[in-house]
Amino acid sequence: MTQDALTKLAELGLTLPAAPAPAANYVPFVKSGNQLFVSGQISNGPDGLITGKLGADMSVEEGAAAAQSCALSLIAQLNAAVDGDLSRLVRVVKLVGFVNSTADFTDQPKVINGASDLMVAVFGDAGRHARSAVSAASLPLGVAVEIEAIFEIN
Structure with missing residues (x-):
């Protein structure tokens, strides 16, 4: 799957970034048995952080693109955890998405679809997952x- 996942990313016009370093006192991922728990990855693109508040100064489409950038970082952390062997992925178990949004914004699921859609596009059925999509008054x-994310690996 390593080549398949990287090929799928290339077909989508995406490149796997380097795994981001932690921004505070935590580790980027923890392996426990066959599960890999990846710390929250923030929206970051080639031009830097993707900032904004959904329902105020960002569209749902812009938010979904920000979520996709988080998914790329999650895959990069997965890749680092399995020493570059993405074929060790058994499945994406769960994503938990936080959306910086106004109190009346209700399309958090549409925003987090940016990440969910990428997981399925890259990993096929193994990319289908449980998920939460919640609002936050602010994010780091x-x-x-x-x-x-939580991944199952072998």
Whole structure:
């Protein structure tokens, strides 16, 4: 699956970034048995942090793109955890997405679809997962989206 996942990313016009370093006192991932828990990855693109508040100064489409950037970082952390062997992925178990949004914004699921859709596009059925998509009054550094993940690996 390593080549397949990287090929799928390339077909989508995406490149796997380097796994981001932690921004505070935590580790980027923890392996426990056959589960990999990846710390929240914030929306970050080639031009830097993707900031904004959904329902105020960002569209749902912009939010979904921010969520996709989080998914790329999650895959990068997965890749680091399995020493570059993405074929060790059994499945994406769960995503938990936080959306920096106004009190009346209700399209958090549509925003987090940016990450969910990428997981399925890259990993096929193994990318289908359980999920939460919740609103946050603010997120670290003013980012638009933060997503954490649980993966099953072998």
